[in-house]
Amino acid sequence: MTSRDANNSAKKTEALGFEQHDHRTCVKKGMSAAEARCAEEGLRFTSVRQKTLEILLQEHRALGAYEVLDRLREDGFGSQPPVAYRALEFLVSNGFVHKIEKLNAFIACANPGTTHSPAFMICRECESVAETQSMPARGALGEAAKAAGFMIEKTVVEAEGLCPSCVDKAVS
Amino acid sequence: MTSRDANNSAKKTEALGFEQHDHRTCVKKGMSAAEARCAEEGLRFTSVRQKTLEILLQEHRALGAYEVLDRLREDGFGSQPPVAYRALEFLVSNGFVHKIEKLNAFIACANPGTTHSPAFMICRECESVAETQSMPARGALGEAAKAAGFMIEKTVVEAEGLCPSCVDKAVS
DNA sequence: AATTAAATGATATGCTATAACATGACAAGT
DNA sequence: ACTTGTCATGTTATAGCATATCATTTAATT
Numbered sequence: 001m002t003s004r005d006a007n008n009s010a011k012k013t014e015a016l017g018f019e020q021h022d023h024r025t026c027v028k029k030g031m032s033a034a035e036a037r038c039a040e041e042g043l044r045f046t047s048v049r050q051k052t053l054e055i056l057l058q059e060h061r062a063l064g065a066y067e068v069l070d071r072l073r074e075d076g077f078g079s080q081p082p083v084a085y086r087a088l089e090f091l092v093s094n095g096f097v098h099k100i101e102k103l104n105a106f107i108a109c110a111n112p113g114t115t116h117s118p119a120f121m122i123c124r125e126c127e128s129v130a131e132t133q134s135m136p137a138r139g140a141l142g143e144a145a146k147a148a149g150f151m152i153e154k155t156v157v158e159a160e161g162l163c164p165s166c167v168d169k170a171v172s
Numbered sequence: 173m174t175s176r177d178a179n180n181s182a183k184k185t186e187a188l189g190f191e192q193h194d195h196r197t198c199v200k201k202g203m204s205a206a207e208a209r210c211a212e213e214g215l216r217f218t219s220v221r222q223k224t225l226e227i228l229l230q231e232h233r234a235l236g237a238y239e240v241l242d243r244l245r246e247d248g249f250g251s252q253p254p255v256a257y258r259a260l261e262f263l264v265s266n267g268f269v270h271k272i273e274k275l276n277a278f279i280a281c282a283n284p285g286t287t288h289s290p291a292f293m294i295c296r297e298c299e300s301v302a303e304t305q306s307m308p309a310r311g312a313l314g315e316a317a318k319a320a321g322f323m324i325e326k327t328v329v330e331a332e333g334l335c336p337s338c339v340d341k342a343v344s
Numbered sequence: 345a346a347t348t349a350a351a352t353g354a355t356a357t358g359c360t361a362t363a364a365c366a367t368g369a370c371a372a373g374t
Numbered sequence: 375a376c377t378t379g380t381c382a383t384g385t386t387a388t389a390g391c392a393t394a395t396c397a398t399t400t401a402a403t404t
Contacts, residue, residue: 007180008279011235012218018320018321018322041383042380044220046382046383048382048383063359064359065359065360066359066360075205076384078383078384079384079385080365080382080385080386081360081361081362082361082383082385083359083364083383083384083385085360085362086382086383091303101273101328102273102328104359104360104391106359118403118404119308119312119313119316121313121316121317121320121322121324121382123322123349124325130320130322132312132313132316132320133312133316134181134308134311134312134313135310135311136291136306136329136331137331139311140239140291140305140306140307141291141293141304141306141308141329141331142188143290144291144293144304144305145293145331145333147291148190148191148293148302148304148333148335148336149190149225149335149336149339150190150293150295150331150333150336151300151333151339152293152331152332152333153296153331153332153333153334154331154333155329155330155331155332156273156274156328156329156330156331156332157308157313157327157328157329158273158327158328159308159309159313159317159322159326159327159328160323160324160325160326160327160328161317161322161323161324161325162323162325163320163321164320164321164322167321167323216350216351216401218351218352219375220352234393236390237391238391239391245369248383249352250352250353251354252353252354252355253391253392253393254351254352254354254392254393254394255352255354257392257393258352260353275358276390276391276392278365283371342377
């Protein structure tokens with residue numbers, strides 16, 4: 001049993017979607033997972049990068065780069081765009097954070113540590129975002145790629161629609 | 173036959189997506205399909221909208237809004253961003269054009285007239301884009317949405333990787 | 345012709361992202 | 375200790391993407 005497995009062993013309310021969950025726990029969990037992985041792989045988990053991830057974990061929603069930048073500035077880090085973009089690029093390329101292409105925004109990974117090709121459900125009403133899994137390379141897309149000779153490296157899967165809470169509001 | 177048709181009258185095959193095809197035919201086909209659908213549904217297929225679609229069909233690749241705008245300006249249309257964005261919005265919302273979120277760019281639909289939820293293969297090397305079909309709402313994403321109570325309205329599916337031609341280059 | 349709705353023109357502005365270059369922090373080898 | 379290399383950070387400037395707003399024109403409806 002690895003330490004990563006140990007993190008998942010407790011019961012918890014979880015529900016990384018549109019449901020309630022133990023938020024403080026998931027912030028901690030995200031930070032530890034990142035710290036562990038960086039140690040394992042010799043990545044430098046510097047203070048700007050830590051703070052950036054912490055901000056995204058705490059907000060628990062998709063933030064634009066400039067929103068992140070504002071928070072970094074408040075915490076005494078540099079105040080120019082590259083500061084945020086660099087930290088975000090590090091976090092994204094190592095899987096701690098995902099970019100939501102549809103929103104041009106960033107969100108902390110909901111399943112830190114697990115290998116996954118994520119998919120997102122984005123509410124067009126309240127902009128809440130839930131993460132789930134997808135296997136796009138199996139199925140029609142994979143077939144098409146194979147037929148065309150296209151080599152898939154990464155996939156973006158984002159569903160836009162209404163979250164449960166906004167569906168309810170729409171009905172009433 | 174207009175003079176514009178005459179310019180293109182030679183039958184030529186150019187690279188579409190990743191394959192060869194009769195380019196003149198597909199431009200014509202795209203324009204007719206749009207014209208027909210607009211007539212059917214009482215949509216106003218105005219000259220800016222026509223020209224915008226024609227530009228995208230002829231280029232046959234993803235163009236940024238400002239590239240489109242430049243072309244429109246050359247053809248005597250307004251030169252301010254909203255001119256391009258409005259035409260693009262019309263075309264996108266009626267399915268004649270798709271937005272590639274990953275590139276913040278627009279590409280003419282490859283299967284005009286057919287109902288479809290498109291998926292794209294984007295070459296990170298040469299930025300070529302091929303369109304195919306996807307059924308993301310079947311499969312894992314659909315299950316997750318159902319479980320969460322999320323109502324999917326639209327999906328974005330984009331695969332990034334290497335097109336056949338760039339795979340070859342990479343090997344040699 | 346009068347009314348209304350839709351599309352366009354034009355100005356201004358805001359948001360997103362990166363290029364380019366200088367500085368600092370740290371580790372490895374001499 | 376010092377040079378060198380590498381990576382991260384700071385800073386300036388600019389490029390690229392997108393929309394709000396308001397005035398004007400055009401087209402369809404009555």
